[in-house]
Amino acid sequence: MKCKKCGAKASVxxxxxxxxxxxxxxxxxxxxxxxxxxxxxEMFTHAEKILVAVSGGKDSLALWDILTRLGYQADGLYxxxxxxxxxxxxxxxxxxxxxxxxxxxLKLHIVDIEKEYGQPIPVLSEISHRGHGKPCAxxxxxxxxxxxxxxxxxxxxxxxxxxxxxxxAAVLFGNTLSWASEYLLRQGPVLPASDGLARKxxxxxxxxxxxxxxxxxxxxIEYIYDECPFAEGSQSIYYKELLNQLExxxxxxxxxxxxxxxxxxNRGDLFIEKNIExxxxxxxxxxxxxxxxxxxCSFCRMIExxxxxxxx
Amino acid sequence: MLRxxxxxxxxxxxxxxxxxxxxxxxxxxxxxxxxxxxxxxLSALQKINVVPESVIATREGEMILDDEILKDGxxxxxxxxxSGG
Numbered sequence: 001m002k003c004k005k006c007g008a009k010a011s012v013x014x015x016x017x018x019x020x021x022x023x024x025x026x027x028x029x030x031x032x033x034x035x036x037x038x039x040x041x042e043m044f045t046h047a048e049k050i051l052v053a054v055s056g057g058k059d060s061l062a063l064w065d066i067l068t069r070l071g072y073q074a075d076g077l078y079x080x081x082x083x084x085x086x087x088x089x090x091x092x093x094x095x096x097x098x099x100x101x102x103x104x105x106l107k108l109h110i111v112d113i114e115k116e117y118g119q120p121i122p123v124l125s126e127i128s129h130r131g132h133g134k135p136c137a138x139x140x141x142x143x144x145x146x147x148x149x150x151x152x153x154x155x156x157x158x159x160x161x162x163x164x165x166x167x168x169a170a171v172l173f174g175n176t177l178s179w180a181s182e183y184l185l186r187q188g189p190v191l192p193a194s195d196g197l198a199r200k201x202x203x204x205x206x207x208x209x210x211x212x213x214x215x216x217x218x219x220x221i222e223y224i225y226d227e228c229p230f231a232e233g234s235q236s237i238y239y240k241e242l243l244n245q246l247e248x249x250x251x252x253x254x255x256x257x258x259x260x261x262x263x264x265x266n267r268g269d270l271f272i273e274k275n276i277e278x279x280x281x282x283x284x285x286x287x288x289x290x291x292x293x294x295x296x297c298s299f300c301r302m303i304e305x306x307x308x309x310x311x312x
Numbered sequence: 313m314l315r316x317x318x319x320x321x322x323x324x325x326x327x328x329x330x331x332x333x334x335x336x337x338x339x340x341x342x343x344x345x346x347x348x349x350x351x352x353x354l355s356a357l358q359k360i361n362v363v364p365e366s367v368i369a370t371r372e373g374e375m376i377l378d379d380e381i382l383k384d385g386x387x388x389x390x391x392x393x394x395s396g397g
Contacts, residue, residue, distance in 0.1 A: 001377050001379055010377060011374070011375040011376075011377070012375065012377075013377050013378065020377070023375070057395055058395070059395070166394070167396060170396070209393045209394060209395070210365060210366075210368060210393045212393075213368050213391060213393040214368055214375060217368065217391070225391075225392075227395060231395070231396060234396070236396050237394055237396060240394050241363070241366065244363050244365035244366045244394070245363055247365045248363055248364055248365050
């Protein structure tokens with residue numbers, strides 16, 4: 001297979017686009033497309049300060065790399081979750097993130113959950129009894145809370161995450177299976193800022209996960225290859241596998257699923273009403289972030305509960 | 313290791329085991345698979361029941377595509393692309 005731009009041997013073939021490219025042209029194409037999506041969805045401008053949530057994985061490091069190549073003011077935020085799983089998972093992911101930041105001379109903020117809140121994520125999960133024996137629910141809650149806190153406290157205009165199209169399609173698939181209308185209404189490349197909540201954007205939301213892996217390999221990004229020890233058997237991975245089987249026989253199925261959803265949502269064509277009023281949000285008396293309850297937000301309640309239980 | 317000894321042919325679970333040295337080795341995470349040389353990467357992935365969309369194949373560090381003919385002695389590293397939880 002030949003590169004469509006230069007005729008050299010191709011390294012990446014994107015069947016959904018009927019486009020094959022050599023390594024050099026692929027490394028040009030990905031940032032060009034990212035810039036196009038940033039503008040199309042009005043994510044941010046070159047004048048704004050961006051906080052990139054980096055985990056040490058391929059997607060977030062690739063995003064940071066691309067935004068830097070495009071000349072954006074992008075600093076990193078790494079959250080130390082305290083996950084070991086027998087493979088030193090958090091330690092290794094932090095090492096790779098720091099290595100990337102040092103190599104490219106980029107600013108990286110590091111927040112260690114245990115230092116901030118007394119316990120690492122697996123222990124917080126265990127003693128708060130959230131998540132049915134798996135820490136993923138507590139991990140997601142803590143990440144959302146901390147990413148927003150840091151973005152807000154340090155004056156960033158926007159928080160960028162490395163979600164790719166497979167992430168988005170898997171979430172969409174899950175929410176469609178259960179007709180979770182509120183979640184469907186909220187899903188998109190941009191979640192606008194509101195009282196106390198930073199704007200959130202997903203500049204990689206139209207790239208397949210496979211394409212981001214190819215980008216990381218082609219550009220020599222060293223990322224953590226091991227899966228989070230708690231991710232094994234997760235629903236989102238199962239949905240991704242199902243969608244990849246579909247994609248194998250129907251090239252472009254994942255992309256069409258996501259893009260047609262966005263179009264329908266924007267036109268108000270979904271079964272849900274186009275504009276549902278946001279529930280009134282209050283400020284959490286402890287951390288000040290928005291919450292739909294009258295008292296502490298979910299995160300602060302979880303921390304209070306965790307810290308009230310003696311650890312054996 | 314998923315080698316199944318010196319039995320020629322196709323295993324019910326989709327893996328190939330052949331006697332002799334004329335093999336292509338494919339490695340996915342910590343599992344090894346073997347197929348006959350001369351087939352395309354796509355055919356090899358189908359033989360070992362790996363969804364092509366879920367991996368990127370590299371040979372000597374370079375990415376290769378589905379139509380690549382696998383040669384005797386090749387060692388193909390399959391990089392899993394799915395992550396998350």
